[in-house]
Amino acid sequence: MDSAYFTKTDHETFTSQPTRDIQPVYDKFYELHRSVYRRIRDHNYDLHPHWNKAALISQHSASCSNEIAGLSLPYLRSREQGALVERLMGRDTVGVSDNPEAYRHPVIELRITPEHFAVELIMSPLSWWDQRNFIGKLAIDRHRDTLRGIIQNNVDGDYRFGFWDGVELSDMHLTCRQLLRGNILDEWMSTFADGQDWLRIGVWYEPEASQLSTDNILNEIVGRVIALYQLYTFMLWTSNNNFQSFYRKMNGFGGRDAHV
DSSP, rough: OOBBBHHHHHHHHHHSOOSSOOOOHHHHHHHHHHHHHHEEEEEEEEEEOSSSSSSSSSSOOOTSSSOOEEEEEEEOOOOHHHHHHHHHTTTTTTTTTTTOGGGOOOEEEEEESOOOOOEEEEEEGGGHHHHHHHHHHHTHHHHHHHHHHHHHHHHOTTOOEOOOOSOOOOOOOOEHHHHTTHHHHHHHTTOTTTTOOOOEEEEOOOOTTTBBTTTTTHHHHHHHHEEEEEHHHHOOBBBBBOOOHHHHHHHHHOOOOOOO
């Protein structure tokens, strides 16, 4: 059996022993990032590492508002697009172009904690502009059908979907197989509250899972990122994927209703 890329000891580094040195795990994560990001560029995906190089891998996560016991690595829209979206959100403050905030945007996040290694697409309440865009898009029947098709054809039964916050997998989730039954997808999305709920879909691996062996982890993670990227581009606001007017029509207001 191939050795695990991240060992149980690596995961245990983030348990309640702050004197442990996380640098070896950070270094492994950084090397994984270099390989994954090279593949992302090869596919010409419009995904970028954290705009602040010092925060490329950190103990902050789009999955919660507090520092985590672990490390996370987000991929998201470009810095320029980030600044544009934040201005649309009402962040017209001086310097927003120089200091957009990564977690105001959807991310595809890789994360190691004591219990899991996770690969997730996350839209936090701070990314409410994109959340609204997604809700507005789903107001159109053919786009709901497209979303169903993306889930059916790109993500398998290992993926988990839900609206919870926190780094760990909540019991309040559905598998993608469950999500596609009957009208469950429509019913769940009808309860989703922009600016309040986290929206997330991803995969959680146990420590030393066979899929994350040293020889296989790159292909496994890149395959998961490719699958999630199809959902990411469906949800993400761009000038060519703009459904804000549909959201405003659904909710009966026409002006900016910012959560800035």
